Amino acid sequence: MKEIKKYDVLIIGGGASGTALLYTLAKYSNISSLALVEKYGELGSVNSHGRNNSQSLHVGDIEMHYTREKAEKVKPAAMMIPEYLKTLNTQQSETILKKIQKMALAVGKSEVEEMKERFKEFEGLFPNQRIIERDEIQSLEPNITKDRNPNVPILALYNPDGHAVNYQALSESFVEEAVNYNRDADVFLNHEVTKITKNNETYHIQMNNSHVFQAQVVIVCADSYSLLLAKQMGYGEEYSLVPVGANFYYTHEVLKGKVYPMQDRKLPFAGVHGDPDILVPNTTRWGPTAKFYPVLEDGKWSTMGDYFKSASLGRWKAIKALTKIMFDRTRFLYFLKSASYDIPWIGKRLFVKNVKKIVPSISASDLRLGKGVGGMRLQRVDVHNQSLELGEGKIIGDNIIFNMTPSPGASVCLYNGMRDAETVTEMLGEGYRFNKQDMERDFILSQK
Numbered sequence: 001m002k003e004i005k006k007y008d009v010l011i012i013g014g015g016a017s018g019t020a021l022l023y024t025l026a027k028y029s030n031i032s033s034l035a036l037v038e039k040y041g042e043l044g045s046v047n048s049h050g051r052n053n054s055q056s057l058h059v060g061d062i063e064m065h066y067t068r069e070k071a072e073k074v075k076p077a078a079m080m081i082p083e084y085l086k087t088l089n090t091q092q093s094e095t096i097l098k099k100i101q102k103m104a105l106a107v108g109k110s111e112v113e114e115m116k117e118r119f120k121e122f123e124g125l126f127p128n129q130r131i132i133e134r135d136e137i138q139s140l141e142p143n144i145t146k147d148r149n150p151n152v153p154i155l156a157l158y159n160p161d162g163h164a165v166n167y168q169a170l171s172e173s174f175v176e177e178a179v180n181y182n183r184d185a186d187v188f189l190n191h192e193v194t195k196i197t198k199n200n201e202t203y204h205i206q207m208n209n210s211h212v213f214q215a216q217v218v219i220v221c222a223d224s225y226s227l228l229l230a231k232q233m234g235y236g237e238e239y240s241l242v243p244v245g246a247n248f249y250y251t252h253e254v255l256k257g258k259v260y261p262m263q264d265r266k267l268p269f270a271g272v273h274g275d276p277d278i279l280v281p282n283t284t285r286w287g288p289t290a291k292f293y294p295v296l297e298d299g300k301w302s303t304m305g306d307y308f309k310s311a312s313l314g315r316w317k318a319i320k321a322l323t324k325i326m327f328d329r330t331r332f333l334y335f336l337k338s339a340s341y342d343i344p345w346i347g348k349r350l351f352v353k354n355v356k357k358i359v360p361s362i363s364a365s366d367l368r369l370g371k372g373v374g375g376m377r378l379q380r381v382d383v384h385n386q387s388l389e390l391g392e393g394k395i396i397g398d399n400i401i402f403n404m405t406p407s408p409g410a411s412v413c414l415y416n417g418m419r420d421a422e423t424v425t426e427m428l429g430e431g432y433r434f435n436k437q438d439m440e441r442d443f444i445l446s447q448k
């Protein structure tokens with residue numbers, strides 16, 4: 001039988017973004033009628049799952065493709081997560097976040113020069129970060145210098161205060177806390193939204209199980225699926241998507257912390273780094289690879305049709321924009337090379353070059369492809385300007401918000417939740433309040 005549930009606010013998607021917003025509204029607003037729906041049987045099982053992302057808290061210190069301006073914005077936004085964890089007990093916070101050293105490594109004369117310039121440009125932004133030379137690199141990460149050609153210069157940007165985050169555990173904790181603050185907040189797992197319509201100022205949200213939810217305001221936090229739901233409602237026609245799929249490889253443990261390479265601003269999704277996997281102890285995980293993979297969800301070819309719809313591949317303008325982006329020489333050659341990483345036997349032998357740049361003693365036979373490990377990074381394309389739009393994006397409609405959240409979406413989920421909470425209370429109108437100042441005091445002004 002059809003069951004109808006009514007709420008003021010409905011959040012679609014139970015990853016880091018949706019759950020951070022639920023927590024924010026439950027703790028800092030007076031909205032009591034609040035629900036979240038998630039299509040799978042557990043929270044954070046898609047891109048927020050630790051096996052599908054790089055588990056990094058991106059603050060902009062070793063992300064060599066960030067400009068100073070971007071790092072200035074991302075740092076306080078991402079550092080809200082460690083501040084949030086201070087509100088939990090030690091046991092809870094230790095399952096979510098591990099402190100870890102991190103480095104960006106420059107190899108060869110031109111990278112070394114670029115790193116020195118970058119360090120100067122970022123002066124004062126990351127007080128604990130410093131430039132280190134070969135000797136210190138050797139004592140902190142001995143496998144970086146082992147078997148390395150001594151005639152090729154190396155340099156590293158080192159920060160002892162990095163963080164590895166289990167974003168799925170974080171999502172679960174947001175929901176637990178949300179329900180503590182607002183006992184009326186409802187969370188429904190195994191509820192997939194199939195259609196959203198609007199009738200008389202009320203949204204009708206159809207589920208796959210014949211239930212219908214009604215809400216005054218809807219926030220879609222479905223990452224790769226957000227644009228699909230937006231397009232079904234006539235929003236987001238200006239966007240297409242480049243589908244960047246990712247795999248990870250494993251070796252025995254050769255690194256103590258996270259080591260990122262220098263990254264090309266044209267290919268921000270391309271930097272293969274190595275780090276300890278917080279879900280698989282005593283290993284080093286290498287990746288992500290970046291391949292053209294026309295689906296919305298990793299490993300699910302059944303979502304290919306949805307990718308074509310999201311990317312508007314029935315429209316000439318979108319095809320033209322996507323072709324222009326994909327056939328840019330640097331990107332095209334990169335995607336071609338990445339595709340070869342999937343070829344049995346040869347793939348490992350080609351991929352190992354990326355690994356050797358960080359740990360020269362690793363050989364192809366040390367690498368093992370992670371099974372069921374990897375996610376989708378769908379990068380937006382502006383079809384009018386034929387340009388690639390990196391990072392998270394948002395479409396704000398009539399009492400509805402669609403969040404598209406590739407990296408660093410998980411790192412900035414609380415900040416994004418704060419921005420959305422403000423918009424949501426404005427949308428609901430008179431009588432609804434969001435205590436933004438309290439949230440800023442708790443998680444931004446408290447940062448050292």
Ligand SMILES: Cc1cc2nc3c(=O)[nH]c(=O)nc-3n(C[C@H](O)[C@H](O)[C@H](O)COP(=O)(O)OP(=O)(O)OC[C@H]3O[C@@H](n4cnc5c(N)ncnc54)[C@H](O)[C@@H]3O)c2cc1C
Nearest residue numbers: 013015016017039047048053054056193223375409410411
């Ligand atoms: C390879 C890789 C590495 C990355 N590394 C990092 C990193 O180190 N640091 C970082 O900050 N970010 C990283 N990211 C990005 C990060 O994973 C995302 O920004 C983040 O997980 C987005 O969270 P989300 O909640 O928006 O999306 P998701 O975690 O994907 O959650 C969306 C949820 O919506 C649900 N959903 C979808 N459609 C429906 C529907 N119709 N009805 C109901 N529910 C629905 C899904 O089941 C899912 O649970 C990485 C991503 C990838 C792929």
